[in-house]
Amino acid sequence: MRFRFNRLRVLAVAFAVAVPALAQTPSDYTVPRTPWGDPDLQGVWPGNTGVPMERPEDLGERETLTEEEFAERQQRLQEQAAGDLNPSDEVGIGPPSYWTERGRPVRETSLIVSPSNGRLPALTEEASRYRDEARDGRGLPGAWRGEADRPEDMNIYYRCITRGLLGSIIPVIYNNGNQILQTPGYVVLRNEMIHESRVIPLDDRPQLGTDIKTYMGDSRGRWEGDTLVVETRNFTDKVAIGSNGAGYPGSPGYHSEDLVLTERFTRVSDDILHYEATVDDPRTWVEPWTIRIVLERDDDYRMFEYACHEANYAMYDILSGARAQEAAEGQ
């Protein structure tokens, strides 16, 4: 979460400056080194909001917005940011407006960059069937409104379990802080969104046994030139991919336990880190797909502890509300 005065200042800068982001070429930049000689990626790298997961179909293979489209996006973000500073007194279900971070508008048309249409590949037959038939025909949790008999009827977002590996990085409207720390032999990616710290060993130690499945998976990293490449396996199938770990429009976003996620972190300037992640899960999608997020260094960004579960009144309210409703309906 960013302090308000910082947010104001950053917004002011954001709207005053043109946005070259992806236009920079990595080749003319020398990545600084840690004292032990690894490329130095350390710092706080929040993501910017406003880029949809999937590209609108009418944009075809176009990866960036036109000037007009970009001006529109800037305008929208500016209006949203202005609205954040003038909160209404109405009680709503969203987070308070002082939580919100709009970030700097970027030109990308979608987070998905492969396949080239910027859209999710088709589901496999197995995955389609599973999404309907899971949990004895109740289907996979994920609907924003639905049954509330038990915690498992809600997705991991409601339950404050985690946002999942990708959901912890995909920018949303609050808690977009990502911090990279390095020591000899390790890179640690710390996400503000539900206090994750993924410790990534850089040696060639074997992967965890295949019976050990975890929400955040088991990561192994290596350097390819100055790019940090991280391969992660051992995922549970209880995580949904998408913003906040709550899926994406049109799908709850679940993957299978066979998912292999390959991330590439490339520092292309002092202040820009390109993050790419390829989702390879042949049991769920007919081909691998890749997202790219432009992360921007912000030394003023202060990461706060997000005690999501500890103050999860929503679960209590949803479950108790459902019981109260049933009682009122005489069931």
Add this chain to the structure above:
Amino acid sequence: MSSIGARSLVSILVSAIFIVAPALGQDPEGVPRTVGGRPDLNGIWQTFSRANWNLQDHAAYEGPMWELGAIGAVPAGQGVVDGNEIPYLPEAAARKEANFTDRRTDDPEAKCYMPGIPRANYMPYPFQIVQTPTDILFVYEYATANRLIHMGAPQVAVVDSWMGTNNGRWDGDTLVIDVTGLNGLAWLDRAGNFTSSRTHVVERFTRIGPDHIQYEATIEDPTLFLRPWTISLLLYRRAEDNAQLIDFKCVEFAERLLYGEFIVDSDN
């Protein structure tokens, strides 16, 4: 090369050896050092103490759920409190006893809440210290809690939190962490010892050998205690070749405890 140049070169080389030596080697006690010459606290650590069951000396006693049999029982343990006494004020002592009675449902550990400081360091789970040239991150396996230790300019605790605002400094070879901004919702053990939002903790981490860190924490809170008191215990390095943290996201195991009365299913 002139003789002056040669002498300079020799003196530079000699200086270089003195500067570099600690970085490459270890102290006689086997304490590894970072490139910068500080004691290297990097590693995965865990206590063997019984502190998380009960900070004080205790005989074995029954756990909060007899249904668990011996699995749920509390083993006897030597305390970690200096002098073995926690100097509670009378009201706080009564609250501690009430906490003990209600520990099955009220211990924040049972609810999978973040453990707070100092408890996070002596739970029966490993944690990893990530010591970079600038800052130090503590990553805890339990509840994937973490805390960043600010080693630069001290940060003011602008908001209370479970893991506090952590400002670190080196006192010789000891890492001293000043912890403020604790929200006071955390307990100190499964026996109901507790904290308030006025609790101030000062921790001392001293690596005393290749496999051990001496840990001390002084706990101060004029609303709960007559005087500051100190715990001390040993942290052991997890030396297995394959030692690593495996995230323990315990929320799903606490939901039936927290929301059980409103859950409708065959298990309830």
